[in-house]
Amino acid sequence: MSHFLDRVETALRDDHLQGALHSATERLWSRRSAALDGLENSDTIRDMARRSKLGLLRDLAGNLETFEKNLIRNGIKVHWAQNGKEANRIVVEIARKSGCKRAVKSKSMVTEETHLNHDLLEAGLDVLETDLGEYIVQLAETTPSHIILPIIHMTRQDIGKIMHNRISVPYTDSPEELAKIARVKLREAFLSADLGITGANFGVIDSGAICLVSNEGNARLVTTLPRVHVAIMGIEKLVPSLADLDLMIKILARSATGQKITTYTSLVSGPRRPGELDGPEEMHVVLLDNGRTNILGGDLAEILGCIRCGACLNACPVYKNIGGHAYGDTYPGPIGAIVTPGLRGLENWKELPDASSLCGACREVCPVRLDIPRMLLKLRQTGVEEGRSPFTLKFIMKGFGMVVSRPWLYRLSARWGGRLARVVAKAGWIHKLPGLGGGWTRSREMRAPVAKSFQDLWKERGSTGSPTGGRGKNG
Amino acid sequence: MDKASRTSILARVRQSQIRGFIPESPEGLPDGLVAKKTDPADLLFRLQEEFNLLGVKTFIEASEEAVCDRVQKLIAGKSVLSWDLDQLPYGLGKGLEISLQNQTVYYGRDSKEDQAKAEIGLTGCEAVLAETGSLAMISATGKPRTASLLPYVHVVVIRRSDIVMSMGEFLEKHKSREWLPYLVFITGPSRTADIELSLTLGVHGPGEVIAVIGS
Ligand code: SF4
Numbered sequence: 001m002s003h004f005l006d007r008v009e010t011a012l013r014d015d016h017l018q019g020a021l022h023s024a025t026e027r028l029w030s031r032r033s034a035a036l037d038g039l040e041n042s043d044t045i046r047d048m049a050r051r052s053k054l055g056l057l058r059d060l061a062g063n064l065e066t067f068e069k070n071l072i073r074n075g076i077k078v079h080w081a082q083n084g085k086e087a088n089r090i091v092v093e094i095a096r097k098s099g100c101k102r103a104v105k106s107k108s109m110v111t112e113e114t115h116l117n118h119d120l121l122e123a124g125l126d127v128l129e130t131d132l133g134e135y136i137v138q139l140a141e142t143t144p145s146h147i148i149l150p151i152i153h154m155t156r157q158d159i160g161k162i163m164h165n166r167i168s169v170p171y172t173d174s175p176e177e178l179a180k181i182a183r184v185k186l187r188e189a190f191l192s193a194d195l196g197i198t199g200a201n202f203g204v205i206d207s208g209a210i211c212l213v214s215n216e217g218n219a220r221l222v223t224t225l226p227r228v229h230v231a232i233m234g235i236e237k238l239v240p241s242l243a244d245l246d247l248m249i250k251i252l253a254r255s256a257t258g259q260k261i262t263t264y265t266s267l268v269s270g271p272r273r274p275g276e277l278d279g280p281e282e283m284h285v286v287l288l289d290n291g292r293t294n295i296l297g298g299d300l301a302e303i304l305g306c307i308r309c310g311a312c313l314n315a316c317p318v319y320k321n322i323g324g325h326a327y328g329d330t331y332p333g334p335i336g337a338i339v340t341p342g343l344r345g346l347e348n349w350k351e352l353p354d355a356s357s358l359c360g361a362c363r364e365v366c367p368v369r370l371d372i373p374r375m376l377l378k379l380r381q382t383g384v385e386e387g388r389s390p391f392t393l394k395f396i397m398k399g400f401g402m403v404v405s406r407p408w409l410y411r412l413s414a415r416w417g418g419r420l421a422r423v424v425a426k427a428g429w430i431h432k433l434p435g436l437g438g439g440w441t442r443s444r445e446m447r448a449p450v451a452k453s454f455q456d457l458w459k460e461r462g463s464t465g466s467p468t469g470g471r472g473k474n475g
Numbered sequence: 476m477d478k479a480s481r482t483s484i485l486a487r488v489r490q491s492q493i494r495g496f497i498p499e500s501p502e503g504l505p506d507g508l509v510a511k512k513t514d515p516a517d518l519l520f521r522l523q524e525e526f527n528l529l530g531v532k533t534f535i536e537a538s539e540e541a542v543c544d545r546v547q548k549l550i551a552g553k554s555v556l557s558w559d560l561d562q563l564p565y566g567l568g569k570g571l572e573i574s575l576q577n578q579t580v581y582y583g584r585d586s587k588e589d590q591a592k593a594e595i596g597l598t599g600c601e602a603v604l605a606e607t608g609s610l611a612m613i614s615a616t617g618k619p620r621t622a623s624l625l626p627y628v629h630v631v632v633i634r635r636s637d638i639v640m641s642m643g644e645f646l647e648k649h650k651s652r653e654w655l656p657y658l659v660f661i662t663g664p665s666r667t668a669d670i671e672l673s674l675t676l677g678v679h680g681p682g683e684v685i686a687v688i689g690s
Binding site: 023064 | 480481483484485487488489490491492494495496497498500501504505507508583584587588591606607609614615616619620621624641642643646647650656657658659660661662663664665666667668669670671672673675677678679680681
């Protein structure tokens with residue numbers, strides 16, 4: 001795979017991407033703020049949600065066992081997968097046993113993480129993404145660039161061309177027409193599919209149910225029409241009870257899109273019951289580890305409380321400029337910078353924790369108040385311990401006054417040094433730096449160069465501990 | 476294979492949950508959210524407001540006959556995918572029996588392909604959440620999930636007494652009940668903003684939701 005900075009360079013050169021990212025993230029940001037302002041006691045609700053998500057990690061093993069027991073009670077078959085390959089194999093086996101040939105999927109980050117589509121196709125199964133954005137991602141043979149808006153990086157013209165070229169429909173760039181075409185095409189697929197694959201937004205322990213949210217309704221179709229339903233979920237996606245689920249639902253959509261609630265919020269607790277004429281005859285849940293237990297055992301366990309709302313992406317000045325693909329793996333933005341090294345190992349992802357200016361905007365918007373900057377610092381520290389030296393500021397300060405006046409870029413440059421200077425100069429990007437909007441307008445004091453360099457901070461904090469090493473609770 | 480993975484994942488979780496750093500939560504938080512008592516008149520008012528924001532067309536009718544007339548007008552001349560008639564509220568099934576003889580009606584027992592041909596879905600609902608304008612639907616015999624999902628237009632008949640304020644209140648009420656296997660809260664028409672963040676309705680589910688509220 002290309003180097004992180006190469007991907008950054010590509011992103012910075014892409015004018016369209018810059019424009020699209022800025023306008024979309026700004027709009028989502030302001031909708032989010034308005035939505036949370038409209039929620040009574042939102043601060044308390046966020047604290048309670050945090051308590052609930054982090055609390056269950058303290059006995060995740062016991063909680064998983066109870067969840068499993070309740071799923072089984074509801075007639076759901078439960079599987080455990082240590083890694084992505086194993087999860088995919090389980091899905092392939094389920095399909096084989098039940099004689100399924102055609103799978104439809106609703107949007108699921110965890111199946112992106114395991115590269116499920118690849119393995120299904122290899123095993124000779126048809127698989128179709130049905131979320132509009134993911135469908136287009138699949139047609140274009142690319143990957144999603146935002147966890148809520150997968151094709152935030154494409155224009156309507158791009159999308160029109162992709163549809164025209166790949167499924168031979170007349171070219172149009174009207175979003176409405178494009179959606180209509182997708183409705184017809186995908187409806188045919190839904191009616192003939194025999195396997196439905198979803199992720200899970202939450203697993204509700206006491207009800208033995210999974211919760212799925214979707215605005216389009218494709219998750220409902222996927223869990224209603226095919227004979228067999230398989231849900232794949234990370235082992236951390238639990239909530240204790242329906243009351244906790246209520247808290248999560250209150251903050252999830254508000255943080256993600258600014259809606260009070262996602263259009264379809266489904267609670268699926270088993271195959272169809274006797275007398276019912278629709279819904280799957282068979283339901284499976286695959287519980288996936290894939291590095292999560294490593295994260296749980298270290299200093300970054302907190303990140304397992306993430307409810308994947310995407311708010312930290314929209315708030316992140318770095319994400320706004322480099323987009324999702326630069327992060328190189330399933331989860332982009334601040335969350336990706338922590339989760340990816342955690343899931344895949346820091347070895348090949350050392351630069352990711354640097355893809356942040358530590359401005360704190362992510363922590364501020366996070367509905368469950370995850371301390372993302374703390375975790376990023378921790379990861380950087382580990383990178384340094386493993387022999388990577390931090391960059392110096394000198395380089396960038398010479399020629400690029402513009403950089404210094406952009407606090408986030410300034411901080412980045414402190415990390416990326418000469419390499420970034422070259423990227424910026426080559427892209428001629430300095431002259432068309434978009435203004436800083438949203439949460440950044442309030443940060444005038446940040447215009448001054450960062451008070452402490454990373455080295456200082458590092459020295460100050462001491463050099464003990466690593467994200468995967470065994471630390472005590474008071475680390 | 477499966478079994479071995481289960482054992483080793485759980486063992487790893489057990490070790491990790493002791494070693495890892497899990498921050499303490501803030502203290503002094505309430506145990507749960509307490510639902511406020513609301514005046515029934517406020518409930519209806521709030522619901523209308525939310526429906527309005529969501530683009531859900533709303534009719535409020537004073538009698539069973541009026542509900543029946545309204546529904547008849549809304550579905551006239553269209554093919555319909557309906558809940559079993561005896562499952563519809565306000566004795567609507569009886570009222571519609573005759574007029575439905577002159578139009579194409581599909582039910583849950585028809586093939587998926589046929590159900591998908593219907594232009595209008597006709598359903599009742601378990602409850603409505605005024606705070607968000609969400610219809611709570613629980614799948615059951617005679618109440619196919621498809622009726623609120625496949626057709627482009629969804630007509631839902633709501634009993635006034637089934638309006639509650641919040642999801643919390645609804646869940647609390649039904650806590651002990653075995654509401655298996657499928658509960659969905661439907662809040663307005665199907666929507667997407669995937670293409671340049673521009674709002675488009677009806678990409679998969681109904682693009683239009685019409686509510687008829689009885690007395
Ligand atoms: S870290 Fe917080 S803000 Fe970011 S996606 Fe997760 S829950 Fe949302």
